[in-house]
Amino acid sequence: MHLHEAVLSGSSGGLAVLGAGIVATAAGTAIGLRKLQDEQLPRVAVVTSAFFVISLIHVPLGLTSVHLVLNGLVGLLLGWVAFPSLLVALLLQALLFGHGGLLALGVNTLTMALPAVLCYYLCGTWVAGPSPGRAVAGGILAGAFGVLGGAALTAGALWIAGEEFTLLARAVVGLHLVLAAVEGLITGSVVVFVRQVRPGLLTLAWQAPAYR
């Protein structure tokens, strides 16, 4: 799901996407850092490490391979802090493995973190709420929405850069519907687990006073 800078830097539309990605990611990271409370730092580090490692595990599927993203879960656990967290994880992936490249870091962070933040606002109340059924539903929705939102933004970025949209849309929907189902189940079960073991992990992010 990483966009490579070589793909985008070829056309003027692609350059615009790269630029817009950098600006939007800078803004999101600034908001995230303002919302970050110092006692949350270890959690952010753990979630960032988990995201960093899990997206390196590739599962062959059809013609290509997919990897778990779990940006919905990152969003549920971190909220706006998903921006700085994913920025660090993607920076390390770009430096160590060449995924995407440094120029595309902004747009890649945006495509992952924006759905994550939306998951936090859309599903956060359900996940942290009193009803267990709603919490599971919220987790599944967040997992699926994180993947599909990311895939849609990626396809949109490629479309602006001048790729054929129908081809892209088919590939994106085909590949990521499966992944969305898997991630929905994983995120749902993680939510159930966390609610039983450490409910504070979910509610703290949601209910903490957003002082800055």
Place this chain on the structure above:
Amino acid sequence: MHDIASRTRCSPRAGRLTRWTRALPAAVLLASLCWGGPVQAHKVQVFAAVQGHRIEGQAYVAGGDPVRGRPVSILDPAGQVLGKTVTDQTGRFTFQPERICDHTVVVDAGLGHKVRCTILASELPAALTSSNSDGGSESSVVAERQATAASRAPDEGLASRIDSLDQQVFALRADIDKWKSQLRAQDVVGGVGYIVGLTGLAYFLLGYRRKREPLS
């Protein structure tokens, strides 16, 4: 991270200034990371080399799965398309070069994965016509056939041995290329280490700031 300064409610301007000076080491660290980090491996890889009189190559996803049935275009240094082909079931493709110049192989693996690999003019067999002659493909094919015939003539056995050596070297180069792109455990552990280190750095800066501006 920034909330401590505002929570202490010191003079806001001084707080902002110290905030920036505290952030400086982190910025320098990040900048040096960006500067020095080599970016080698890509998720989709292509390897191509000269094999006999042809350019052969293979495209694969880092980790080993071949990239099947994707378009491959071969470009000259000016970016003009010399030819197009498609990868087969094992991700392999071949191309017959017609003149001596740098050949850039571009594989479009779809969904924004476009990878390239350049074969230098010096790697191509000298039997091909040189880059500035505008002789058509026929003359180059003839020249190539003559060259093949000439090399076969002295010793058939030697030629076949050289051929098999060529193949072995090609396989070896492909292996090395694959190995370079493989995910290595130490990189993964190193990445996690960086994240832990960054957190430590953030805590260090927080502690330092607290010492300087104790909570009232």
